[in-house]
Amino acid sequence: MGKAIQTLNKWAALLVLIILxxxxxxxVLLRSVTPDxxxxxxxxxxxxxxxxxxxxxxxxxMLGFGVVIGAxxxxxxxxxxxxRTELRKHRWIDIVLIIPFMTPPYIGxxxxxxxxxPNGYAEQLLPFLSGVTPYFFTYFGMVLVMSLHLxxxxxxxxxxxxxNIGGRLxxxxxxxxxxxxxxxxxxxxxxxxxxxxxxxxxxxxxxIGEFGTPVTLGNRIGFYxxxxxxxxxxxxxxxxxxxxxxxxxxxxxxxxxxxxIQQWMVARRHDKVVxxxxxxxxxxxxxxYRIFAWIxxxxxxxxxxxxxxxxxxxxxxxxxxxxxxxxxxxTTQHMVNLFTGSGLNALLxxxxxxxxxxxxxxxxxxxxxxxxxxKKGVTEKSMDFLSLAPNTxxxxxxxxxxxxxxxxxWNPGMIxxxxxxxxxxYVILYLPFTVQNIKAIYGQLGDSLFxxxxxxxxxxxxxxxxxxxxxxxxxxxAGWIMSFTIxxxxxxxxxxxxxxNMHTSxxxxxxxxxxxxxxxxMAMALVSVGFTTVVLIVVEHYKHRMQAYRQ
Amino acid sequence: xxxxxxxxxxxxxxxxxxxxCAQTExxxxxxxxxxxxxxxxxxxxxxxxxxxxxELTIYTAGPxxxxxxxxxxxxxxxxxxxDMYQGTTGDVLGRLEAEQGNPIADVVVLASMPxxxxxxxxxxxxxxxxxxxxxxxxGWYDEEHYYYGFSAAALGISYNTNMVDEAPADWSDLAAxxxxxxxxxxxxxxxxxxxxxxxxxxxxxxxAGWELFEELSENGLSMEGANNPALQTVISGANSAVxxxxxxxxxNNIESGEPIDISxxxxxxxxxxxxxxxxxxxxxxDSAQQYIDFILSDAGQEIVAxxxxxxxxxxxxxxxxxxxxxxxxxxxxxxxxxxxxxxxILEDFLRIVR
Numbered sequence: 076m077g078k079a080i081q082t083l084n085k086w087a088a089l090l091v092l093i094i095l096x097x098x099x100x101x102x103v104l105l106r107s108v109t110p111d112x113x114x115x116x117x118x119x120x121x122x123x124x125x126x127x128x129x130x131x132x133x134x135x136x137m138l139g140f141g142v143v144i145g146a147x148x149x150x151x152x153x154x155x156x157x158x159r160t161e162l163r164k165h166r167w168i169d170i171v172l173i174i175p176f177m178t179p180p181y182i183g184x185x186x187x188x189x190x191x192x193p194n195g196y197a198e199q200l201l202p203f204l205s206g207v208t209p210y211f212f213t214y215f216g217m218v219l220v221m222s223l224h225l226x227x228x229x230x231x232x233x234x235x236x237x238x239n240i241g242g243r244l245x246x247x248x249x250x251x252x253x254x255x256x257x258x259x260x261x262x263x264x265x266x267x268x269x270x271x272x273x274x275x276x277x278x279x280x281x282x283i284g285e286f287g288t289p290v291t292l293g294n295r296i297g298f299y300x301x302x303x304x305x306x307x308x309x310x311x312x313x314x315x316x317x318x319x320x321x322x323x324x325x326x327x328x329x330x331x332x333x334x335x336i337q338q339w340m341v342a343r344r345h346d347k348v349v350x351x352x353x354x355x356x357x358x359x360x361x362x363x364y365r366i367f368a369w370i371x372x373x374x375x376x377x378x379x380x381x382x383x384x385x386x387x388x389x390x391x392x393x394x395x396x397x398x399x400x401x402x403x404x405x406t407t408q409h410m411v412n413l414f415t416g417s418g419l420n421a422l423l424x425x426x427x428x429x430x431x432x433x434x435x436x437x438x439x440x441x442x443x444x445x446x447x448x449x450k451k452g453v454t455e456k457s458m459d460f461l462s463l464a465p466n467t468x469x470x471x472x473x474x475x476x477x478x479x480x481x482x483x484x485w486n487p488g489m490i491x492x493x494x495x496x497x498x499x500x501y502v503i504l505y506l507p508f509t510v511q512n513i514k515a516i517y518g519q520l521g522d523s524l525f526x527x528x529x530x531x532x533x534x535x536x537x538x539x540x541x542x543x544x545x546x547x548x549x550x551x552x553a554g555w556i557m558s559f560t561i562x563x564x565x566x567x568x569x570x571x572x573x574x575x576n577m578h579t580s581x582x583x584x585x586x587x588x589x590x591x592x593x594x595x596x597m598a599m600a601l602v603s604v605g606f607t608t609v610v611l612i613v614v615e616h617y618k619h620r621m622q623a624y625r626q
Numbered sequence: 627x628x629x630x631x632x633x634x635x636x637x638x639x640x641x642x643x644x645x646x647c648a649q650t651e652x653x654x655x656x657x658x659x660x661x662x663x664x665x666x667x668x669x670x671x672x673x674x675x676x677x678x679x680x681e682l683t684i685y686t687a688g689p690x691x692x693x694x695x696x697x698x699x700x701x702x703x704x705x706x707x708x709d710m711y712q713g714t715t716g717d718v719l720g721r722l723e724a725e726q727g728n729p730i731a732d733v734v735v736l737a738s739m740p741x742x743x744x745x746x747x748x749x750x751x752x753x754x755x756x757x758x759x760x761x762x763x764x765g766w767y768d769e770e771h772y773y774y775g776f777s778a779a780a781l782g783i784s785y786n787t788n789m790v791d792e793a794p795a796d797w798s799d800l801a802a803x804x805x806x807x808x809x810x811x812x813x814x815x816x817x818x819x820x821x822x823x824x825x826x827x828x829x830x831x832x833x834a835g836w837e838l839f840e841e842l843s844e845n846g847l848s849m850e851g852a853n854n855p856a857l858q859t860v861i862s863g864a865n866s867a868v869x870x871x872x873x874x875x876x877x878n879n880i881e882s883g884e885p886i887d888i889s890x891x892x893x894x895x896x897x898x899x900x901x902x903x904x905x906x907x908x909x910x911x912d913s914a915q916q917y918i919d920f921i922l923s924d925a926g927q928e929i930v931a932x933x934x935x936x937x938x939x940x941x942x943x944x945x946x947x948x949x950x951x952x953x954x955x956x957x958x959x960x961x962x963x964x965x966x967x968x969x970x971i972l973e974d975f976l977r978i979v980r
Contacts, residue, residue, distance in 0.1 A: 310716030
């Protein structure tokens with residue numbers, strides 16, 4: 076009986092993923108082999124051999140690897156400081172560190188451009204920088220901007236993993252005479268690896284799937300990647316959905332390959348770090364050297380938040396852009412315009428759409444993660460992949476698939492062209508975050524607690540409620556806040572799928588950049604990131620209290 | 627300790643409830659889908675006989691303020707309610723392409739002519755002869771009344787008045803050392819107007835045109851995104867001039883006090899009409915025709931003029947603060963040539979400038 080319910084549950088979860096993820100993506104693939112409605116074989120894929128496309132593939136890969144390295148280098152010391160040293164008392168650092176991730180990528184890139192361009196804010200403030208700024212408009216500039224945007228992501232994963240590697244194991248190592256280096260090599264690094272590799276994978280696919288920075292900065296410096304080319308084919312006359320679909324398939328294959336390699340490496344080891352007994356957390360005081368930790372922190376914050384937000388704030392409060400930085404040139408008029416015009420409405424739309432979407436994404440995420448983690452069959456593996464797939468394809472491709480699927484004449488679903496379409500889009504795009512966040516924590520739970528509960532006669536629902544859910548709450552909250560945050564700033568899907576007469580904060584900003592005044596767009600960016608930060612602080616506060624009982 | 631576990635339990639219950647809610651919500655969605663499906667079918671499968679949905683759906687390219695003003699005035703005047711999707715020409719085209727299986731829009735407004743011509747060739751436009759048709763500038767609308775360029779933007783050289791003393795009089799002036807490394811053009815891959823300009827310039831100038839592009843490229847011509855991003859680089863002083871940028875954005879920025887101005891080259895430029903048309907698949911044909919009439923009417927054309935675009939009607943004056951239609955020299959080009967050769971010319975252009 077229980078078995079039947081479990082099987083049914085599994086198939087139901089799979090069905091949801093098929094409807095949400097598989098159908099739209101396969102319709103895109105279908106489109107790539109049937110450009111004019113009839114199957115024309117796979118010969119269309121031969122364009123991939125053309126030098127032009129191999130070059131953009133290489134560009135995408137280079138960008139992906141560059142950003143994984145860049146983000147890891149930025150994040151690793153911070154994760155160590157925040158997990159293991161006296162800096163961990165300062166919870167606010169965690170929140171501040173997420174601000175770069177909440178900043179829409181196109182805003183971050185735009186902020187950097189405004190600072191670094193000739194006669195930009197950097198040169199206005201510090202003229203001697205004019206020798207350095209041109210280097211920003213290169214591959215390294217793109218890696219820098221995207222690393223600064225994505226490092227919080229890998230930081231959170233690294234820090235959580237470090238925290239969860241309890242002190243016991245290391246104490247054991249210490250008692251048996253292991254030196255710091257030995258413990259690092261034999262205990263911390265191996266345990267750290269499975270969490271880290273998942274983070275690195277996500278950063279990689281996030282980078283090669285990212286659209287904002289390549290379109291803002293990449294197109295400007297002639298660094299074209301798969302996403303910017305796909306965007307070109309789907310939105311610039313003459314449109315060519317067929318080629319876009321082929322390039323998407325290419326992007327998808329890269330992601331699948333990387334995903335497979337990561338799975339294979341992690342599958343070789345099973346590291347359970349949270350088991351039945353209580354944990355002590357490891358602590359490595361820095362003593363007087365902590366000044367270096369603080370300096371490092373502030374340098375990173377200065378680059379990740381200081382530079383782009385200086386541009387955002389300046390642009391939002393300057394009366395006449397062309398007159399540059401000057402106290403006499405300040406105005407709050409753009410803020411007033413934002414709240415008296417259509418901006419306020421757009422902001423509120425974003426808030427409730429993102430909240431609904433994050434909640435649904437988390438609910439499905441818990442459901443799917445539990446099914447995936449329970450067994451490792453083919454169905455579970457495919458579900459695992461499906462739940463990750465939206466993150467491996469650029470938003471624009473998912474969006475095209477969503478239109479092809481939800482607006483098909485044979486589809487009875489009436490959500491197309493309504494606000495529900497946006498919610499569905501956000502859920503689909505950010506499901507990977509909730510599933511991965513929950514899985515990351517779930518994967519570290521040992522079996523003993525569940526076995527103990529079973530021995531004591533608890534039913535599956537009871538176990539779920541009293542053992543599993545409380546233990547994975549941090550993952551759930553992290554997943555919620557992440558989906559909420561990025562739904563708030565989601566651009567591509569909102570741009571194309573929003574129903575008539577509806578704006579979100581991101582589409583408002585974009586249309587200001589595209590047609591209106593940059594100042595109004597930057598004012599909106601400031602307000603929406605400010606609001607998200609407040610929500611984040613509240614959620615973090617609860618999350619911290621939830622976690623408190625574990626220590 | 628005990629209180630903590632109680633709280634954890636409550637949260638746990640809460641999450642289970644959320645999960646359950648979300649599931650039921652989805653089920654409800656599905657149920658609603660099925661219920662809605664019946665009523666929806668009645669409207670949607672009836673597109674053969676054009677049964678009106680009662681709401682006019684317009685997909686329109688910017689400029690933002692103008693699109694909204696037009697719709698508001700139209701709603702006020704006719705009592706017809708409008709669903710408007712406003713984006714760039716690319717957004718609108720992408721959406722139309724993806725919706726081909728089940729079209730939703732009635733009226734489409736673009737900022738670029740060639741796609742409208744292609745739509746006509748593909749039989750996707752429902753022709754309509756407006757009462758105002760014979761009062762429009764020649765060449766701004768389709769002779770067979772498939773589409774109407776109801777407003778237009780002229781391209782010019784926008785320059786930063788703090789950095790440039792004398793207004794450039796022609797495109798070739800940008801090859802001077804004064805502009806070394808400080809000239810941009812809107813990326814013709816993203817801006818339909820810039821793309822048309824490049825092709826039109828080549829049609830008129832031939833090899834001399836390519837020579838100029840090479841000279842400009844050597845002088846540091848860079849592509850800086852679509853129209854507005856390119857203009858922003860001039861406003862902020864990163865570049866001193868943008869060639870082939872749309873004029874109405876410049877006038878808007880002059881109004882807000884930015885130190886910029888625009889000049890229209892002697893050898894000629896392109897004036898790009900912004901076509902509006904009714905889709906063949908439109909369900910609200912009657913309302914759609916009223917909308918076409920409205921944007922060509924006195925009231926509609928006044929709104930166009932107020933937003934610094936060139937009105938399409940010969941008997942309506944442009945905004946007093948901008949260059950009038952007669953003051954702008956046009957290149958000698960035709961849209962058919964542009965539509966036919968645009969892609970090849972673009973590729974050659976990219977080879978030079980990229």
